Amino acid sequence: MGLVVAFWILAVVAIIAALAVITLRNVFHAALALVSCFLMVAGLYITLSADFLAAVQILVYVGAISVIIILAIMMTRDVQRGSPANKLQFPAFLVVIVFLVVVVYAVMRTPWPVTGGAPLTPTTGPLALQLFGEGGYILPVEIAAVMILAAIIGAIVIAREK
Amino acid sequence: MSLGLEHYLILAGILFCIGLYGALTKRNAVIVLMCLELMLNAVNITMVAFSRFVVPELLTGQIFAIFIMVVAAAEVAVGLAIILAIYRGMTDIDVTKINLMKW
Numbered sequence: 279m280g281l282v283v284a285f286w287i288l289a290v291v292a293i294i295a296a297l298a299v300i301t302l303r304n305v306f307h308a309a310l311a312l313v314s315c316f317l318m319v320a321g322l323y324i325t326l327s328a329d330f331l332a333a334v335q336i337l338v339y340v341g342a343i344s345v346i347i348i349l350a351i352m353m354t355r356d357v358q359r360g361s362p363a364n365k366l367q368f369p370a371f372l373v374v375i376v377f378l379v380v381v382v383y384a385v386m387r388t389p390w391p392v393t394g395g396a397p398l399t400p401t402t403g404p405l406a407l408q409l410f411g412e413g414g415y416i417l418p419v420e421i422a423a424v425m426i427l428a429a430i431i432g433a434i435v436i437a438r439e440k
Numbered sequence: 441m442s443l444g445l446e447h448y449l450i451l452a453g454i455l456f457c458i459g460l461y462g463a464l465t466k467r468n469a470v471i472v473l474m475c476l477e478l479m480l481n482a483v484n485i486t487m488v489a490f491s492r493f494v495v496p497e498l499l500t501g502q503i504f505a506i507f508i509m510v511v512a513a514a515e516v517a518v519g520l521a522i523i524l525a526i527y528r529g530m531t532d533i534d535v536t537k538i539n540l541m542k543w
Contacts (some may be wrong), residue, residue: 308474322451335509339509349520377460409503
């Protein structure tokens with residue numbers, strides 16, 4: 279019961295925060311709304327008993343990505359005249375509504391193969407075994423490391439003063 | 441009333457649509473990147489929900505969510521570096537005016 283109440287509170291606040299991201303005039307306020315949306319998503323991970331992912335969500339999104347975004351907002355401060363919309367508002371709204379209706383219809387009509395098994399808690403150990411253990415995802419982990427390195431070097435090269 | 445897979449999928453769908461609308465209509469490039477992050481978060485919610493309700497003992501969806509987070513972090517770093525480079529050259533980050541690659 280507590281889980282259901284928590285889910286509804288987190289879901290409603292997450293949607294309100296997401297709407298605030300696209301409606302607030304001030305770019306900085308929109309970034310703060312985005313941070314609160316990330317926090318609500320971390321809470322949703324906890325209701326899904328994904329404790330490690332909730333911690334990673336707070337560290338990576340609430341901690342790192344929000345700081346980078348706010349840094350970028352500060353550095354492009356001169357053009358900070360709100361967040362105006364372009365001319366595509368009505369077609370974009372139509373496309374989004376159609377997409378949402380299709381998604382909801384598909385979700386409601388599909389017979390998902392849901393199993394009633396109990397979730398693993400805590401998930402940290404099993405996740406580590408899956409990522410680094412025998413027959414796990416060790417190759418994607420290495421590729422991700424190379425990709426992060428390429429992204430760091432690329433970001434430095436692109437953003438550097440000439 | 442209990443929570444099912446559908447609750448999480450529809451919530452993720454709504455968040456994805458909000459992010460998609462923002463990414464399509466906003467003119468500030470930083471806001472567009474923020475909306476991309478919203479969409480990636482919505483996808484992560486579906487991954488974790490499928491992992492919880494369909495294969496609760498395998499955690500495959502959570503592994504996928506971790507890799508999506510890695511890619512999102514790399515994407516936001518490179519994207520904001522590109523925005524800063526454009527801002528230095530054009531003193532503007534309006535995505536409707538960034539059209540130099542046409543020539």
